[in-house]
Amino acid sequence: MVHSARIFLVSVVALLWTTLANAASLPDFKELVKETSPAVVNISTVQSAASADDQNPLGQFRGPNGEEIPEIFRHFFQMPEMDKGPRRRSPQSLGSGFIISGDGYILTNHHVVDGADKVIVRLNDRRELEAEVVGSDKRADIALLKIDAEDLPTVKLGNSDKIEVGEWVLAIGSPFGFDYSVTAGIVSAKERALANETYVPFIQTDVAINPGNSGGPLFNLDGEVVGVNSQIYTRSGGFMGLSFAIPIDVAMEVANQLKEKGFVTRGWLGVIIQEVNKDLAESFGLDKPAGALVAKVLPDSPAQAAGLQEGDVILKFNNMPVILSSDLPHQVGRVKPGAKAKVSVMRGGERRNVWVTIGELPTEQELANAGSSKKERDQSNPLNLVVSELDDNRKSKWNLSNGVVVRRVMQGPGADAGLMVGDVITMLNREQIESVADFEEAARNLPDDRAVPMRIVRRGSPLFIPLKLSSK
Template identity: 75%
Template sequence: MRYLSKLIFAVFVLSVHTVSAASLPDFKSLVKEASPAVVNISTIQKVESPDGPILFGPNGEEIPDIFRHFFRMPEFEQGERPKHRAPQSLGSGFIISEDGYLLTNHHVIEDADKVIVRLTDRRELEAKVIGSDKRSDVALLKIEATNLPTVELGKSKDLEVGEWVLAIGSPFGFDHSVTAGIVSAKERALANETYVPFIQTDVAINPGNSGGPLFNLDGEVVGINSQIYTRSGGFMGLSFAIPIDVAMNVADQLKADGYVTRGWLGVIIQEVNRDLAESFGLDKPAGALVAKVLPGSPAEDAGLQAGDVILRFEGEEVTLSSDLPHYVGRVKPGVKADVVVMRDGRKKTVRVKVGVLPNQNQLANAGQSKPDLATGNRLNIDVVELDEQRRDKWQVNAGVVVRRVMPGAGASSGLMVGDVITMLNGEQVGSVADFNRIAKSLPTARSLPMRIVRRGSPMFIPLRIEP
């Protein structure tokens, strides 16, 4: 009986192993077909060489500059310093057309004086940079060759979380390394990367993989491997790829015009948390809260207001505030788009003519307040009139400046000394008298929206006055 039990257990383990092996994808044919179109990219960058020759020891070893004054004997030879740095393997790329167009990351070729592309047949060709876009981290290159192997392009919008994906690249200079994993999430927003809805994967990506392709199981490129999240400098299971739909839109513009244009509304937005959602009459935290409408912007021309919560843009639902720049950025400037907002507890549709995203936006610095003091309000804070210096430097038209914060509703909401209160519960605050009048009639036991400008940055914070 004991032997029979062991036999049954062995058969069970073998069956489980067989089923598990059968359920895993087979990447062999995909790699064979796709690898020839994946390239290694290195750059040469000119550098300023230090003055003086290089010193070599008796065995040919180079003597560091710091020790040069110790070695002035005949047995130490001198040599000329190189004019520029030697090529270094910096990243990967992939060929998208038989006549030599290929894609990689902007940061791979940034500041390069010469870009070298190494093909699978060991040929090394100098590439011309057709165009490069820092905001999306996409670069389009061209090499002079014909009948090149190419990748097949897919649609990143059709990707699903949990789907198998595969990367080919040159991590640490090891050409055509293959790693696989699954899609962990879609449309991830990263810090300082406003206009790319990244694909998050757990595919092992390391330095040198940048610019390489991310494939689905059909052998189609669905993304460009771009970034990793790491505390050690190596792979930690969080990799991010630029969706190929976004990359090809950028590449097409670079090829046609040499630069990229993006849509622009001209609003400063913030996330909607639970308390703010309650204060604006929303069923749940969602949307992008307009903290400021920039003067002369498409948003101002269309009548968008500070305090509007943008819920939909051109049919796309805005769940997180980070969704909005993705949607707006890919709209062609000049297009009229429908924007659904929550205003004064009601939904309203505003039609906006999308503008062109400017190159830079600058914020002003803080100033000093006047000593005109008013006290005795329900927030338990002291406020003063807005002075001209703050008005000019922060570009604030009206409001009151927080002079002192004492324990109470204002302190609980997160108000700080120096904040400028410009709106309270949907009403504009133009003076200390306005502030005191509005504060007296504020309802209790629920969250209310309060707009402030803190060190030049406008934002909404929830205020709650207990009965």
């Protein structure tokens, strides 16, 4: 009996010791939060009714394919008063930010302040001050604000290049308007590429991020900011363990340019690239799938001037390895225009170095124009599409005799009908489409406010879709 009691006592002590040891190994965030939270701010904006209607209330919170969150979920992401009564110009809590200098400079996301008529910053001491938007950069989703104040508490800036996968990180922000909410997790991955976000190597975490956290700081255990919380991926409309932050090194490069000149310049190579899979790697003489395959060299680009060729596989840029094709854009983007860069490529089974004088990244519209022919750029039609003549490859592959290929889909009736790049339009309003000229004529003659049939071939399968123009 005594022996059994001793065994029981030893087991209890061992269990308590294990529990205490595990607890001791977990981080204690209390002091970190006390020290850093005074430099975190809440950001509200005032918009006119018209501009508010044009904004997506979810900002950058979207699904895994870049789609908007369905309407059914939107009430989860709005403050209660936003859906009640007539529209009015009143502040709406949209995000967070943090103070980077004692004289009032604040960092946040571009999408938090985009389209705002007035930006209101609420400090830790409950003061509310109107902020000036010094500059904002859509490509990096970074905005720099300035408030008229002195001797403000500031954050300590860390080095996002030094963070490691698996280390603890902490976020402070205003999810759903609840100020100074703290959530913690670990770094899940580094240099993550996201669709339509070419110039940011995101930090992926499992820190709980929700609408209102946007623009807030991501801290390491030393109390240093290593990232700016920006996005989540979700299938349900809520947080699902995938959140993404802009590395602070990238954010501060943007912020410094915004402060100095009000806009951001980035390096530009001038190539269209694709991923290298196993079969492509073997065909190009590579030991493993790696690098960025040059599918096209844009005319009048730095790449063309330097002699880069279609079929080159870029393996290194300025001695930094290019493992995935998505690594290249943000490496190039961080180089100052006019600087020389060494590009290591595989060409014809041999490795060689090419020196390129990096250019300045054109605007999105200029890039779009550079990738299309003059004939395509000159097109104007009620469907707001860019189409081209049917190519021989699609004719033989899908057994087609007529049609035009959709090259670009812009906002308008074509997009509303569900047209996609690569679709072949063979019939419009019961008229056979033989050429671009036929398509443009048929499009000009479409009736208003009445659905007409459009026959398309998508990935080899024919189908009819309804198309309707609004009143002119």
